[in-house]
Amino acid sequence: MSYADESEGVTEARTPRLLDQVRARLRLKHYSLRTEQAYVGWIRRFILANDKRHPRDMGVAEVEGFLSTLATRGQVAAGTQNQALSALLFLYREVLVIELPWMETIVRAKRPQRVPVVLSRDEVSRLLAMMDGCFALMASLLYGSGLRLMECVRLRVKDVDFGLNQICVRDGKGGKDRHVPLPQRLHAGLTAQIGRVRLIHQRDLAAGHGAVWLPHALARKYPSAPREPGWQYVFPSGRLSRDPRGGDPRRHHLDEAGLQRAVRAARIRAGIVKPATCHTLRHSFATHLLEAGQDIRTIQELLGHKDVATTQIYTHVLNRGGHGVLSPLDR
Structure with missing residues (x-):
């Protein structure tokens, strides 16, 4: 291995991957393990759905497109769609530290009011x-x-x-x-x-x-x-x-x-x-x-x-x- 390769390997080792940064931030803010797993999963799916582009290079079109695909093709519930949005909000605000005005314009899915099932x-x-x-x-x-x-x-x-x-x-x-x-x-x-x-x-x-x-x-x-x-x-x-x-x-x-x-x-x-x-x-x-x-x-x-x-x-x-x-x- 050349010196350049060794130096590159050291640099990569010192820079945590994006998902590792997400995990570290979630643990710092005392999120539960289940929330950590859910958020990391949604962020991974978001990146893969956009040809592995870095989230820093994406914007409102990619986020809205991802959420729309979940609703139309995935037919997920409103709560699931909102959880995916919360994960992306956490990524941009807490990990990438990017305050993007367009994130405020994304409307959360309206959850229907259901009467709970009750047993006698x-x-x-x-x-x-x-x-x-x-x-x-x-x-x-x-x-x-x-x-x-x-x-x-x-x-x-x-x-x-x-x-x-x-x-x-x-x-x-x-x-x-x-x-x-x-x-x-x-x-x-x-x-x-x-x-x-x-x-x-x-x-x-x-x-x-x-x-x-x-x-x-x-x-x-x-x-x-x-x-x-x-x-x-x-x-x-x-x-x-x-x-x-x-x-x-x-x-x-x-x-x-x-x-x-x-x-x-x-x-x-x-x-x-x-x-x-x-x-x-x-x-x-x-x-x-x-x-x-x-x-x-x-x-x-x-x-x-x-x-x-x-x-x-x-x-x-x-x-x-x-x-x-x-x-x-x-x-």
Whole structure:
């Protein structure tokens, strides 16, 4: 190799690739791993769709063309199209540090207002009766505490408070913490599950592992915390896996896809024709609390909604159709 080749190789090694710069900026601003993966994926697709041209050399025509192709050929949902736009906005503003006036003129896709799918109390009972084991406990938490799917999957032992009958949701959507009720009917199941977690953790420690991932550099601030029982996941994975950011072998939480498949299978066995998912149990939690007379502000806090207008969608569920209006045929 010539000196020129060596020098060129050193220069390339010192200059991070564009996608690596995107990852570094996302991590600096504490974006989640899932957001990082989504944004990097959209930026890569944008570059490939434009013959691998550098984004600095492109403008409004390329961005609008890319988004239009997603809508027409890809037939993606409005939320997906808006996520792609957010990724490109992040690229230009945060990574390339280019304030382009034309980016403000791009209109986001209008998301249609949908009424959420809600199960009746009988349907919830039938659904949960068709589940068993760890997934039954997780589904019961989704309905009994109003947790989001990933909030349940990422639950830590220290955040389950049996004395106060509450669960502390850490770093929920929007980076917010909140408290939700812990159903007393789940005390025995959660106690047994945490007991199993302790046994698994002891075996991992004996094997030279047992350090769980901690967010926001807490592992550096509290070096012993990753191996403490309280920081372990309530629903740990059945095997060790490598940390995608550090490469260390760790026991992560269960894959949420397993719970999603279990809920789908239980819905079919229970004979429920509604397109119910894990998130439907959270919708049912809010609607049934509203039916029981809970005020909308309390439900807003339990759900972790930033705006009460988001919570008010459940009032539409109660006031529409046969539940809120007497059909003229029945008069």
